[in-house]
Amino acid sequence: MRSLRGVLVSAPFIAVDWGTTNRRAYRIEDARVAATERDDMGILAVPAGGFAAEVAGLRARLGQLPVVMAGMVGSNRGWHDAGYVPCAATIEAVAAAMARLDDDVAIVPGVCVDAPTRADVMRGEEVQLLGAVAAGLAPADALLCQPGTHNKWAVMKDGAIADFTTAMTGEMFALLKARALIGAEMTGEVDADAAFREGVEACADADLLSALFEVRAASVLGRRPPGAAAACVSGLLIGSDCRARITRPGQVVHLLADGLLARLYTAAITIAGGQAVVVDSHASFVAGITRIRNLMS
Amino acid sequence: MRSLRGVLVSAPFIAVDWGTTNRRAYRIEDARVAATERDDMGILAVPAGGFAAEVAGLRARLGQLPVVMAGMVGSNRGWHDAGYVPCAATIEAVAAAMARLDDDVAIVPGVCVDAPTRADVMRGEEVQLLGAVAAGLAPADALLCQPGTHNKWAVMKDGAIADFTTAMTGEMFALLKARALIGAEMTGEVDADAAFREGVEACADADLLSALFEVRAASVLGRRPPGAAAACVSGLLIGSDCRARITRPGQVVHLLADGLLARLYTAAITIAGGQAVVVDSHASFVAGITRIRNLMS
Numbered sequence: 148m149r150s151l152r153g154v155l156v157s158a159p160f161i162a163v164d165w166g167t168t169n170r171r172a173y174r175i176e177d178a179r180v181a182a183t184e185r186d187d188m189g190i191l192a193v194p195a196g197g198f199a200a201e202v203a204g205l206r207a208r209l210g211q212l213p214v215v216m217a218g219m220v221g222s223n224r225g226w227h228d229a230g231y232v233p234c235a236a237t238i239e240a241v242a243a244a245m246a247r248l249d250d251d252v253a254i255v256p257g258v259c260v261d262a263p264t265r266a267d268v269m270r271g272e273e274v275q276l277l278g279a280v281a282a283g284l285a286p287a288d289a290l291l292c293q294p295g296t297h298n299k300w301a302v303m304k305d306g307a308i309a310d311f312t313t314a315m316t317g318e319m320f321a322l323l324k325a326r327a328l329i330g331a332e333m334t335g336e337v338d339a340d341a342a343f344r345e346g347v348e349a350c351a352d353a354d355l356l357s358a359l360f361e362v363r364a365a366s367v368l369g370r371r372p373p374g375a376a377a378a379c380v381s382g383l384l385i386g387s388d389c390r391a392r393i394t395r396p397g398q399v400v401h402l403l404a405d406g407l408l409a410r411l412y413t414a415a416i417t418i419a420g421g422q423a424v425v426v427d428s429h430a431s432f433v434a435g436i437t438r439i440r441n442l443m444s
Numbered sequence: 445m446r447s448l449r450g451v452l453v454s455a456p457f458i459a460v461d462w463g464t465t466n467r468r469a470y471r472i473e474d475a476r477v478a479a480t481e482r483d484d485m486g487i488l489a490v491p492a493g494g495f496a497a498e499v500a501g502l503r504a505r506l507g508q509l510p511v512v513m514a515g516m517v518g519s520n521r522g523w524h525d526a527g528y529v530p531c532a533a534t535i536e537a538v539a540a541a542m543a544r545l546d547d548d549v550a551i552v553p554g555v556c557v558d559a560p561t562r563a564d565v566m567r568g569e570e571v572q573l574l575g576a577v578a579a580g581l582a583p584a585d586a587l588l589c590q591p592g593t594h595n596k597w598a599v600m601k602d603g604a605i606a607d608f609t610t611a612m613t614g615e616m617f618a619l620l621k622a623r624a625l626i627g628a629e630m631t632g633e634v635d636a637d638a639a640f641r642e643g644v645e646a647c648a649d650a651d652l653l654s655a656l657f658e659v660r661a662a663s664v665l666g667r668r669p670p671g672a673a674a675a676c677v678s679g680l681l682i683g684s685d686c687r688a689r690i691t692r693p694g695q696v697v698h699l700l701a702d703g704l705l706a707r708l709y710t711a712a713i714t715i716a717g718g719q720a721v722v723v724d725s726h727a728s729f730v731a732g733i734t735r736i737r738n739l740m741s
Contacts, residue, residue, distance in 0.1 A: 168587075260661070264649075265661040267658060267661045268661045270665050301670055313654060314653035315625075315654075318625060326623050328612075352561075354684060356610040356611035356681065356684060356685055356688075360564070361610075364557070364610065368528075368556060382722055386649060390651075440485075
């Protein structure tokens with residue numbers, strides 16, 4: 148084995164990021180992606196008792212190799228409950244707690260906060276977080292943000308996940324758009340535009356429950372252009388999320404995101420007084436799962 | 445005409461509190477309820493062009509009398525858009541802006557905030573707010589709270605609605621319970637118990653989007669008794685709402701509520717440092733609509 152950017156390079160294996168609704172699989176050789184596939188075979192799409200057959204299918208397509216999986220496949224709704232490693236969680240502790248289904252199939256455990264005053268859980272995100280530091284894409288002491296349905300903010304210390312907070316930012320946006328009274332107003336595309344910035348600004352002065360209703364009032368009174376409300380609500384939610392986490396001016400946030408989410412969070416973090424550094428989340432996952440695989444042997 | 449608790453007493457009439465999903469009608473004589481009925485013929489249940497027939501039905505049951513209506517019947521989805529009176533809104537200004545459909549049928553306008561930095565709307569609640577003061581049930585200068593789907597907090601000055609804020613507290617609880625990931629955890633009855641108070645306390649230390657996700661984490665980690673999560677979420681939302689509005693210790697809030705909502709808001713207001721005084725919302729509506737009716741002539 149040889150070292151590449153601090154990540155030991157070992158024999159080829161299959162890595163699977165297996166979520167609730169989607170699945171992404173990689174054949175990894177020398178800490179690089181040699182082949183990949185993505186589909187909607189999330190754990191909810193797998194019939195009871197069907198995980199072994201799914202893994203056989205992955206091997207048929209990607210190679211007869213050891214398989215290392217992360218994400219909701221390790222939850223009590225997945226193949227096997229892989230448990231949680233408590234914070235502060237090092238990559239070594241995560242690798243030592245792997246759930247081994249047989250000699251060549253293993254599942255990464257989640258990470259939890261189980262402190263006297265707070266509880267939190269993650270499952271799947273820990274690979275990216277630990278991998279970002281392992282690959283040198285983020286410093287060993289940093290605030291990392293992973294936008295998504297359940298947005299994670301992780302405090303990294305000495306390369307370990309020292310503490311983290313989950314916010315239901317993405318889920319809340321989807322709920323409001325699909326089901327709330329203001330959902331009828333939430334037309335138009337969301338981007339980091341003036342309406343989004345207006346939302347980020349507004350949430351500094353008002354609590355979320357009243358700021359959200361104001362979207363309805365502004366529409367009824369004809370104060371907002373049609374098509375601007377969805378971006379404004381996105382700004383309220385992401386702004387509220389960022390303002391709660393950025394506690395000092397100039398605070399650097401390493402952002403594991405790309406595309407629209409990277410643009411939105413960069414804008415909100417900047418307005419909230421912080422400074423965003425975008426990190427390649429895909430490269431972080433590959434680095435993290437490779438490092439965990441190497442530590443297992 | 446004679447005066448009763450500051451409310452002029454006039455000829456009998458029919459008052460209708462006509463909301464989106466429910467309708468309540470009263471025959472009012474001498475500022476007292478002589479007969480009442482309640483049904484689910486909210487505006488969404490009335491077919492296009494069907495409002496006149498509905499009013500004829502009310503008159504057949506309650507008497508051939510003038511009809512004064514308030515609520516969503518005066519919205520652009522109701523019978524006739526009765527517009528909004530801007531804050532500060534006196535009861536005289538509301539009565540002067542009544543939408544008269546004919547000599548004996550009128551709809552109370554809503555009230556709005558249309559300030560440079562804020563927008564808000566109410567429709568129906570103004571009758572209770574102005575009526576509470578008109579009947580002497582609340583002081584002319586007071587903070588009034590009307591819990592509900594879209595909770596109203598009104599600042600009354602000299603008996604007028606000087607300013608108000610709407611929070612989507614009730615709608616958010618219903619959305620989360622029915623549709624969110626944490627909805628699966630939200631079992632059990634809600635009351636002003638230990639779990640509710642825990643939620644009210646918790647929202648002082650955490651932003652709402654992360655405090656809500658913690659309900660999921662606490663369940664996954666087995667930290668909360670089954671059946672306690674719904675009350676905790678209710679405490680988070682109502683606590684967040686009350687904390688945003690109670691700005692000084694000992695602040696008195698006149699609470700237009702009864703039953704469970706009165707218990708929940710009284711507990712949350714108290715924990716947030718305020719003092720709740722429960723006001724009869726039914727009596728406030730009757731006093732308000734009677735005073736408006738008298739001012740119309």
